[in-house]
Amino acid sequence: xxxAKRHGHQPVQRxxxxxxxxxxxxxxTPDPGLCKHYLQNDGKxxxxxxxxxGTWNIGSMSGRGTEVCEELRKRRMDVCCLQEVRWRGQGAxxxxxxxxxxxxxxxxxxxxxxxxxxxVKEELCEKDLEVRMxxxxxxxxVMALEEEVVRIxxxxxxxxxxxxxxxxxxxxxLRSEWDLHSVGELVxxxxxxxxxVGKRIEGYEGVHxxxxxxxxxxxxxxxxxxxxxxxxxxxxxxxxxxxxxxxxYSAWRNRTEIDVYCWxxxxxxx
Numbered sequence: 445x446x447x448a449k450r451h452g453h454q455p456v457q458r459x460x461x462x463x464x465x466x467x468x469x470x471x472x473t474p475d476p477g478l479c480k481h482y483l484q485n486d487g488k489x490x491x492x493x494x495x496x497x498g499t500w501n502i503g504s505m506s507g508r509g510t511e512v513c514e515e516l517r518k519r520r521m522d523v524c525c526l527q528e529v530r531w532r533g534q535g536a537x538x539x540x541x542x543x544x545x546x547x548x549x550x551x552x553x554x555x556x557x558x559x560x561x562x563x564v565k566e567e568l569c570e571k572d573l574e575v576r577m578x579x580x581x582x583x584x585x586v587m588a589l590e591e592e593v594v595r596i597x598x599x600x601x602x603x604x605x606x607x608x609x610x611x612x613x614x615x616x617x618l619r620s621e622w623d624l625h626s627v628g629e630l631v632x633x634x635x636x637x638x639x640x641v642g643k644r645i646e647g648y649e650g651v652h653x654x655x656x657x658x659x660x661x662x663x664x665x666x667x668x669x670x671x672x673x674x675x676x677x678x679x680x681x682x683x684x685x686x687x688x689x690x691x692x693y694s695a696w697r698n699r700t701e702i703d704v705y706c707w708x709x710x711x712x713x714x
């Protein structure tokens with residue numbers, strides 16, 4: 445998935461998205477061999493898989509509803525978390541052509557910048573149990589999928605230039621949503637965290653799988669500390685992929701991965 449913006453005279457590219465393939469096979473993280481059935485970056489589920497989830501920094505949803513829905517259909521995506529929806533307020537609506545629609549729930553702000561949303565294939569909408577719009581950076585959709593309750597938390601983390609107070613508020617909101625889950629629910633945090641966890645795992649064994657890229661920054665450390673606190677892993681780092689498939693953001697000479705999945709270190713099927 446690629447969308448390009450201009451920054452000065454150099455292109456800033458949203459190079460990729462991450463796609464999560466979920467099914468009922470038991471998976472105990474952080475073992476990449478066991479996890480390979482759960483996470484696929486090409487968005488093409490195999491015959492074992494029941495539901496496919498993805499996350500995508502869309503740049504803007506304005507005038508792009510049909511285009512986005514068709515792209516998700518092409519990639520066989522059932523549920524997709526969106527960042528930078530850039531719609532004001534909060535709401536829900538169907539979009540796309542008849543017979544191939546998705547329902548979008550979004551949570552924005554008053555100035556129409558940033559914002560998050562979750563797109564759910566129309567055929568699955570009856571499985572939605574709850575939608576919580578915490579802020580323009582954090583929202584939650586709870587669904588009954590394959591006899592299991594799955595809590596999907598969509599996030600859009602503050603960029604490095606934002607204030608420390610804003611970053612702390614973001615993690616406070618994320619923490620409060622995460623803590624609402626019931627025993628037995630599968631909880632997934634998905635989105636653009638705007639943090640670079642880097643290659644090194646020192647100090648975060650069990651959280652970081654060692655397959656990151658680049659150097660860790662302050663925002664990446666905050667993400668790792670949150671995951672360590674909640675006994676989660678940064679799932680992307682537990683899969684051996686070439687750097688080209690790791691990179692989801694490129695600006696000037698910087699190439700990094702900021703679109704991330706977080707889940708419990710031990711996931712068991714029902």
